[in-house]
Amino acid sequence: MSDKVTIRRLATGxxxxxxxxxxGLPEFSFNLIVGPPGSxxxxxAHQIMFALASKERSALFFTVLGEPPLKMLRYQQQFSFFxxxxxxxxxxxxxxxxEVSTGNFDEVLARIIxxxxxxxxxxxxxxxxxxxxxxxxxxxxxxxxxxxxxQQLGIHLSGWQATTFLVGEYLANNDPHPVFTVADxxxxxxxxxxxxxxxxxxxxxxxxxxxxxxxMQTFRISSAGIEVFPTxxxxxxxxxxxxxxxxxRTKARVAMGxxxxxxxxxxGLPxxxxxxxxxxxxSGKTILATAFLAEGVRRGEPGxxxxxxxxxxxxxxxxxxxxxxxxxxxxxxxxxxxxxxxEIVQHLVAQIHRMNAKRVVIDSLSGFELxxxxxxxxxxxxxxxxxxxVLSGLGVTVVMTSELEDRYTDLRFSPYGSAFLTDAIIVERxxxxxxxxxxxxxxxxxxxxxxxxxxxxxxxxxxxxxxxxPVGDYxxxxxxxxxxxxxxxVVGRAKLR
Amino acid sequence: xxxxxxxxxxxxIRTALAQRVGIPDSDATAKATAATWRLVAAQLLPVIGxxxxxxxxxxxxxxxCATFPWLAVGSGSGAGxxxxxxxxxxxxxxxxxxxxxxxxFVTFTELLMNLIGESLTARLLTPVWAGPSMPxxxxxVL
Numbered sequence: 001m002s003d004k005v006t007i008r009r010l011a012t013g014x015x016x017x018x019x020x021x022x023x024g025l026p027e028f029s030f031n032l033i034v035g036p037p038g039s040x041x042x043x044x045a046h047q048i049m050f051a052l053a054s055k056e057r058s059a060l061f062f063t064v065l066g067e068p069p070l071k072m073l074r075y076q077q078q079f080s081f082f083x084x085x086x087x088x089x090x091x092x093x094x095x096x097x098x099e100v101s102t103g104n105f106d107e108v109l110a111r112i113i114x115x116x117x118x119x120x121x122x123x124x125x126x127x128x129x130x131x132x133x134x135x136x137x138x139x140x141x142x143x144x145x146x147x148x149x150x151q152q153l154g155i156h157l158s159g160w161q162a163t164t165f166l167v168g169e170y171l172a173n174n175d176p177h178p179v180f181t182v183a184d185x186x187x188x189x190x191x192x193x194x195x196x197x198x199x200x201x202x203x204x205x206x207x208x209x210x211x212x213x214x215x216m217q218t219f220r221i222s223s224a225g226i227e228v229f230p231t232x233x234x235x236x237x238x239x240x241x242x243x244x245x246x247x248x249r250t251k252a253r254v255a256m257g258x259x260x261x262x263x264x265x266x267x268g269l270p271x272x273x274x275x276x277x278x279x280x281x282x283s284g285k286t287i288l289a290t291a292f293l294a295e296g297v298r299r300g301e302p303g304x305x306x307x308x309x310x311x312x313x314x315x316x317x318x319x320x321x322x323x324x325x326x327x328x329x330x331x332x333x334x335x336x337x338x339x340x341x342x343e344i345v346q347h348l349v350a351q352i353h354r355m356n357a358k359r360v361v362i363d364s365l366s367g368f369e370l371x372x373x374x375x376x377x378x379x380x381x382x383x384x385x386x387x388x389x390v391l392s393g394l395g396v397t398v399v400m401t402s403e404l405e406d407r408y409t410d411l412r413f414s415p416y417g418s419a420f421l422t423d424a425i426i427v428e429r430x431x432x433x434x435x436x437x438x439x440x441x442x443x444x445x446x447x448x449x450x451x452x453x454x455x456x457x458x459x460x461x462x463x464x465x466x467x468x469x470p471v472g473d474y475x476x477x478x479x480x481x482x483x484x485x486x487x488x489x490v491v492g493r494a495k496l497r
Numbered sequence: 498x499x500x501x502x503x504x505x506x507x508x509x510i511r512t513a514l515a516q517r518v519g520i521p522d523s524d525a526t527a528k529a530t531a532a533t534w535r536l537v538a539a540q541l542l543p544v545i546g547x548x549x550x551x552x553x554x555x556x557x558x559x560x561x562c563a564t565f566p567w568l569a570v571g572s573g574s575g576a577g578x579x580x581x582x583x584x585x586x587x588x589x590x591x592x593x594x595x596x597x598x599x600x601x602f603v604t605f606t607e608l609l610m611n612l613i614g615e616s617l618t619a620r621l622l623t624p625v626w627a628g629p630s631m632p633x634x635x636x637x638v639l
Contacts, residue, residue: 087617
């Protein structure tokens with residue numbers, strides 16, 4: 001026989017979990033779910049159980065001290081996945097507290113074996129492992145040791161043709177339990193509090209026979225249960241390097257919706273590019289981004305805006321609201337301060353697919369950074385890189401705004417060092433000219449394309465941004481010390497007043 | 498205020514107990530109470546464990562004693578109270594014993610409903626109150 005065994009992968013019913021497991025849970029695998037109290041272990045186990053249990057694939061859930069079963073049933077019912085109809089029909093709870101409290105593991109094992117053999121379940125859960133360990137201190141002489149019990153349980157669990165789970169509390173990293181070796185899968189859950197934010201993360205430390213998503217993955221627990229936000233991958237699902245940026249790009253140019261700006265960009269923003277619009281507060285970044293979306297709508301190209309601004313300007317709100325209400329633009333608006341970038345990327349990608357969006361605005365990176373939980377701020381730049389790569393892979397054209405302190409001593413485009421991540425940059429600045437505060441903008445970069453290098457004055461009016469002349473008669477504008485260049489004579493251009 | 502589900506349960510409990518007792522008789526009520534409790538325990542023990550069951554039964558018993566003070570038992574808890582409860586029931590007039598037995602089970606069921614919800618309680622206890630699955634009093638031994 002040359003046919004190799006094919007391992008079926010079960011869809012766990014936990015959004016995002018199958019992706020980090022590498023395609024689902026291998027059927028008949030023996031898995032450990034470990035983590036500190038309150039990290040969501042039982043919730044995860046229940047969610048998987050309720051999703052997978054059916055008349056054909058029944059589930060046995062052994063409860064062992066730890067959380068009193070009455071409480072567990074009371075609180076787990078708050079999740080929408082908890083379906084009372086499945087209890088007794090395809091899910092059976094078995095309480096082992098009496099057997100475990102004696103510390104006699106022969107009895108515990110015998111009871112588990114008896115129950116499993118009686119009903120031949122497709123899913124077996126034992127919650128919790130730590131309770132078993134604690135009771136080991138009371139075990140009578142001459143009975144199975146804890147280690148023997150765990151090993152025998154592991155062997156039985158593996159041989160039952162059931163997909164099995166041992167749920168347990170924290171196990172020391174420096175002293176891994178022998179059961180770790182027996183297990184096919186190991187999921188570690190954790191939660192960390194940093195300042196006022198709480199972040200939940202999980203990691204697939206082991207899953208035999210399949211490529212799992214490496215690293216910590218953030219997840220949330222809501223009334224719908226657990227939702228995992230897999231780290232955005234720059235590689236595709238087959239492990240191959242993602243299509244290089246630009247491969248999905250066409251030679252088409254995208255109109256920005258601001259008269260004169262397309263010419264400055266060399267004919268519009270190349271389709272599929274990501275652009276950074278950097279400038280100080282009030283310089284018109286959001287208005288430019290809104291014009292970009294509105295132009296898309298005018299041309300039948302739906303857009304998505306991710307808004308993080310705490311006090312959105314009235315004009316932006318009105319224009320965006322109109323487009324959102326008309327279903328032409330999708331809005332992801334958040335004030336939450338404990339987000340992970342991966343969570344936003346997941347929502348964003350889903351929204352892009354749902355709307356078949358061609359244009360995306362992220363307004364602003366500064367607000368984004370604030371909304372991200374402090375734990376993730378250290379990796380903000382890295383995560384931003386992944387986000388841009390993912391969006392680039394989708395072929396959408398992206399405009400990101402970035403708040404930039406107006407400094408006259410240096411010329412910077414982004415506080416995140418993110419300028420190199422983007423294909424195009426527009427910088428907006430305030431200048432003092434003729435005893436007036438004026439706005440100027442310039443195209444700093446359009447990758448692979450000729451573009452204007454002029455510093456152009458612009459105004460914000462009721463009709464949007466009006467780009468004016470180059471500020472040709474002065475030099476040193478960006479240093480804050482503008483001086484008149486006497487010989488320069490501007491001909492044929494209307495000066496803005 | 499009793500919901501539709503709990504009203505239905507009350508009716509089922511009353512009917513099932515009456516069927517099990519047969520002709521009103523205090524001794525039969527005592528035996529039916531003990532036998533029915535064993536059915537309840539058999540259904541719930543695997544799910545909520547011995548301690549959970551004990552705590553609920555003790556509370557239901559204490560609450561029932563507020564209406565039927567003669568049902569109080571000196572000591573013990575959980576299933577340990579049962580012989581004493583049966584003894585007290587057997588000593589009462591048939592109607593009074595039947596009412597106390599009914600109140601004990603209704604109180605217990607509603608406590609459980611408060612904790613784990615009506616739907617799940619119904620899933621777990623329907624076999625107890627569905628007539629055909631109940632053994633007759635003669636089959637049960639105190």
